[in-house]
Amino acid sequence: MFENYKTLEDLGANEWPNVILWAAPVMFALVFAEWGLSIYKNRDSYDGKDFLAASSIGLINVGISALIKVALFTAVLFFWNIVPWKIPPTWWSFIPCFIAIDFARYWAHRVAHEQRFWWATHVTHHNSTKYNFSVSFRLSWTQHIKFIFFIPVVMIGFDPFVFFICHQIAVLYQFWIHTEYITKLPAPIEYLFTTPSHHRVHHASDEHYLDKNYGSTFIIWDRIFGTFMEEKERPTYGITKPVSTYNPVTLVFHEWYDIVSDLKQAENRKEAMQIMFGKPGDEVIKNRELRRAQRLESQKVPAAPILNEQEPSLLQKER
Secondary structure, eight states: OOTTOOOHHHHTGGGSOOHHHHHHHHHHHHHHHHHHHHHHTTOOOOOHHHHHHHHHHHHHHHHHHHHTHHHHHHHHHHHHHHSSOOBOOOGGGHHHHHHHHHHHHHHHHHHHHHSHHHHTTTGGGTOOSOOSGGGGGOOOTTGGGGGGGGHHHHTTTBOHHHHHHHHHHHHHHTTTTSOSSOOOOOHHHHHHBOOHHHHHHHTBOSGGGTTOOOOSSBTHHHHHHTOOOOOOSOOOBSOSSOOOOOOHHHHHHHHHHHHHHHHHTOOSHHHHHHHHHSOTTOOHHHHHHHHHHHHHHHHOOOOOOOOOTTSOOHHHHHO
């Protein structure tokens, strides 16, 4: 199986372009342009502390990505090498690869909202009450474990270089949809692609907007799988359990801390699994204690009346 195994050196991975790094100066320029426009129009799109928190989280995430780059590339190579079929790195292979990556991103994103363990890798991106270009920098330092959702794409046989470039473009696409200054685009674009309007809905904490519009580049997946919602009124941004801090460490790890705290109170394996992989808002421990309190209340027997020594008996009263 490994007689034709290719290594990172064989593929020249060290020379592959870092598209996101190239785009970074443009992204920061657009952030400051949007911030200036917000001040000029007297809008509350930006908060200085929130911006610093997002930038700190983003810069540390870039550092983590660089540190684990070789490990991730090695994993991609391993799964690519074990499949006997290969798709040659031609111009047309980029198209199906990008579509396959976007399909995987839809499900990775959806699972990250529907299971608490994965939500902990993603909540950092949602815990800002602002919505602007800098929010795209708020990517959790633990998000890289979601790589497992992309293994099937690698095993289709796409060349690792093609996979790498398509994945970077998919990540880069997320930047421009984090703004309130782009309203609705022409209907064909709104129908096929994820736009700022669609993604604003996704970042809302309003009950009717929750868990909608998971699409990364293509919104068509949401239309197919029933998770699409059109933007009506302006959303309220943030999460349903706000985190009142600008500390980057807390913003990244608060949900992990809550999970560990709840796991310590789990009474059995089933309850632990519910805590880990149930819906993020299930509050397993709190609801368990509430049910117990309700059962105890319903089982209470009314106490028999106690006769006061000073009070005459019924017989005395009749006399």
